[in-house]
Amino acid sequence: MKKSILVKFSLIPSLLLIPTILWAASTEISGMPWWGWPTALFFTTFFMGVFGVMAGIGGGVLFVPLVSGFFPFHIDFVRGAGLFIALGSSLAAAPHLLEKNLASLKLALPTALIASLFAIVGAFLGLWLSALNPVYIHGSLGLTIIAIVFIMLFAKNTENLEVSRGNKLTELLQINGIYTEETTGKEVSWTVHHTKRGMFGFVVVGLLAGFFGLGAGWANVPILNLLMGAPVKVAVATSSFALSITDSTAAWIYMNKGAVLPIIVVPSMVGIMLGARIGSKLLPKVKPTVIRYIVITVLLLAGVRSLLKAFGI
């Protein structure tokens, strides 16, 4: 008990301090050696990984707003790195989730197909707008992040869903599956409904993923769970896995356009993946709701910072 309180109280201030330190650093330390920023990036993404897992939102959504807001890198390179971070995290999680039958290939295939097509559109649109004026990206990112904060605060997943039959489209696409609920040992059969509306949701998910380089777990899960009726465990796991499909098209576009810098991508990917591993080990020792609210607050600050950047403040 004492240990858990200690862990909580030692982690909370460090999370709150990260943006403050980085904000100060980005304005005051201009003469930092070349290795200073990649090192700061490694430690920041490490903490994003730790807290992202503990808050249940993944570190991907934190990366673009925080790094574009508080680091000196151009937003094009940050978005390119953001896509690879989401891709790397998804690839790392997918084997386990697929083996356990929590992530569903049959659910991911059609939804990720729609999302990855629109991620291509989003990537081109984002790079085109950024070339016109990056202020458009900062402004729309700020607004999107604030909207994400509200979705995270108000969209509550539900366990009490029972979709006994899907619809014609669900049956054509054979979207159903079985997984074993570890807490009870029972096998749970599931299918989904409102498939057309769900697919429309993935149009938006794809556009945002390509446009901002964001991991889209915050949007995937409510669509799969609340709208389409997939069990929450299947929704979370399939969302995590499907990002590796959705983001791969946009990641190729950013890479082909030259927006992927190894000096940003590699420390970030390694940092966030190490952090996520530590975070999953710390998870039983901390209270996820407290961490979740802190992470949401940091995300809100990052969104406001993006908006301020758009107005040149």
Add this chain to the structure above:
Amino acid sequence: MEKYIVFENAPEQHIYAKIIYHISNLGLLTMIMGFILYIFGVLTPLVPLEELPKYWSLSLTQFLEKTGAPTGWRWTAMLGYGDVIPFIGVTILASVTFVCFLALLFRFLQRGAKVLAFIVAMELFFILISASNLIQISH
């Protein structure tokens, strides 16, 4: 008479999981090794490390103009440079889904799952289009 739904997972999930596991580990390892060669100066970079802070806050267009950094697949002809070598690992990571979907396509065709094979073929097409650098936009 009501039609029964057979609830089942795609048997290909496990093959998919194995391919992801092995190729993404290979990609990650290759990327980290390339990065070590880069930051420890074993291979000379196209843009000297000390000068990077002057360029990373530039817009993409300005960055490419001033550094001559490669776009598209031109990096494959520049593998002697430190800041290009990590792209081998990055490319492997970006290709994992393509390889998995190729395996899925063969499996689905083998067992006559036409709808799923069609979805997979479409996804492969989208990935190929994105990776090929054939789509261009003008500013």
